[in-house]
Amino acid sequence: MSADTTSWGSGTENQASKLIEKSKKSPFVPIGMAGFAAIVGYGLYKLRTRGNTKMSVHLIHTRVAAQTCVVGAMTLGVMYSIYKEYVVKPSEANLPK
Template sequence: MNPVEYEDNESKFIRKAKENPFVPAGMLGFFGIVAYRLMKMKNRGDMKMSVHLIHMRVAAQGFVVGAMTLGVIYSMYKEYVLKPSEAQKALEQKALEK
């Protein structure tokens, strides 16, 4: 097996995290919200367990959806704003060299 083709899980995760930094942020936020809501479960008062769990799920999913939305906006910005401006600068540089 070619060592260049082989990639362990940790380096693959790091590479993916650099490509889209909102994925680890979404995962971290998800687990943070779940941990916080599980700790607050003792102090839920007269709220039913099912309602508490539904609130926890909605909060965690909302955070993940928000992170995914920001990730899509970020990747669209890189693709449609930064790349065309870099291409325009390259064309201008090429025209100046002639």
């Protein structure tokens, strides 16, 4: 009962190489992930000095800020792919050969 790795690819790729390959295709994904992690880290750091603010309100504000970062990165990624597909490619097709 050995596992057949041929159906899953060469088996030489690890998670880091897959992440690097996907980040080359869409560079805004790691930016969104890093922004999300930074905002959540900052929110946890500021949790101690939130003053009279309720815990639930602080957590909601942190969640909204993190979601804004991710949605913004996704929007920039879509705009970048539209730019590559519809602005750069048509001008490459008009070049003389």
